[in-house]
Amino acid sequence: MPVTVLLVDDEPLVRAGLRAVLEAQPDIEVVGEAADGAAVIPLVRQVRPDVVAMDVRMPLLDGIEATRALLRTLDEPPKILVVTTFENDEYVYEALRAGADGFLLKRARPAEIVHAVRLIAEGESLLFPASVRQLAAEYGEGGGNRAARALLERARLTEREGEVLRLMARGLSNAEIAARLVVGTETVKSHVSAVLAKLGARDRTQAVIAAYESGFVAPG
Amino acid sequence: MPVTVLLVDDEPLVRAGLRAVLEAQPDIEVVGEAADGAAVIPLVRQVRPDVVAMDVRMPLLDGIEATRALLRTLDEPPKILVVTTFENDEYVYEALRAGADGFLLKRARPAEIVHAVRLIAEGESLLFPASVRQLAAEYGEGGGNRAARALLERARLTEREGEVLRLMARGLSNAEIAARLVVGTETVKSHVSAVLAKLGARDRTQAVIAAYESGFVAPG
DNA sequence: GATCGTCTCCCCCGTGCGGGGGAGGCCCGT
């Protein structure tokens, strides 16, 4: 019997993407979609999915409350996979504390997404940051650069964007970064915006946090 | 024979403070002062200090260039102790790479300053962040809270300011912190300003960097 | 009782930041 999945995300595009990725697997079946956490409980009662892939930030009822509501009201709650764009989203940790089984970044590759759903369905918990750090650890002490480069590929940061992120993580302002890279501040702003978008960060502080948490830059 | 020290800092107040602290020691003697790195070489030639306590940021010639110049032009260069307000100042690391023997935060307690000068004079190197991490390590894995509390005392952050810094390090905006702590945004702004001042950080990003680098918050 | 530190909130104000656009030059792969 296949793994049944319910998609909950306010963006139709994301739902379509997840559906496409998951339905390509013979052992995974998408059994429903919801655009907001508010609609999830009756839908779960109705279709009884194994896994709910749930966005954190939603207009009416967010992923945290929806998770709590599911666990509170159902006798056999589904596994809950939190899907988010930003791994240091404060809501993510709250969702996990609320009882979610794992979380996954939207920028993850299709194979990773499929893998995550299968793991969750099997009862495994899944925390992406841990896997990222594991990735960094694979390259050992000396090869920090290679791990960083591998992370670059994940986040799909260009080389220049990686440089800018590194300088951001050293506390430099846009003007200082511009001076360092010998380009205009407008250029730096472009790169910074690109980095924020790709990391799902709201501001440079969150980007720096992501850099530390992912191992892209290391303390010391 | 006493340890002789030359003070190089563009702020007279800082020089006076260092002089007061150091001259109180019978075995330490301040043998000169300079207001900028540009004046340091002839002065060092003249007074031959054991230790140069040098600011990093100075108007004409900064601590990095002054350090390089000293090491390049003198056969028996003095020990160089970089004195700065902010431990994650980008220039600090460059100064250390340029050959400085250690660095010290201006917010350090008098006893620490004296200790640092003596250590440097004896040929020991001294890196404050390392000592902070060592401090954190002393408390072991389980006692992270105690280490954090010890760090709080060092930076003289109040309990509330520590809370605020922790939330800053999770990427929260002032408004979000205010909501979380159930206070007004103006209050949060006050705390944030206090944190920035005490850490010598220019903005919240630098404060978060300091939090990570010092071990106040840990990745993962 | 007076003082100090902390937490709380208020004002004004400048500006760096980030979003949302667009655009030209470059190299590379097709």
Place this chain on the structure above:
DNA sequence: ACGGGCCTCCCCCGCACGGGGGAGACGATC
């Protein structure tokens, strides 16, 4: 020769941020 990705720079714009003040309330300390 053309498109696509990347780097570069430009515009406008709103806003959160941070600095610099001040002030009241509370508890601890002296």
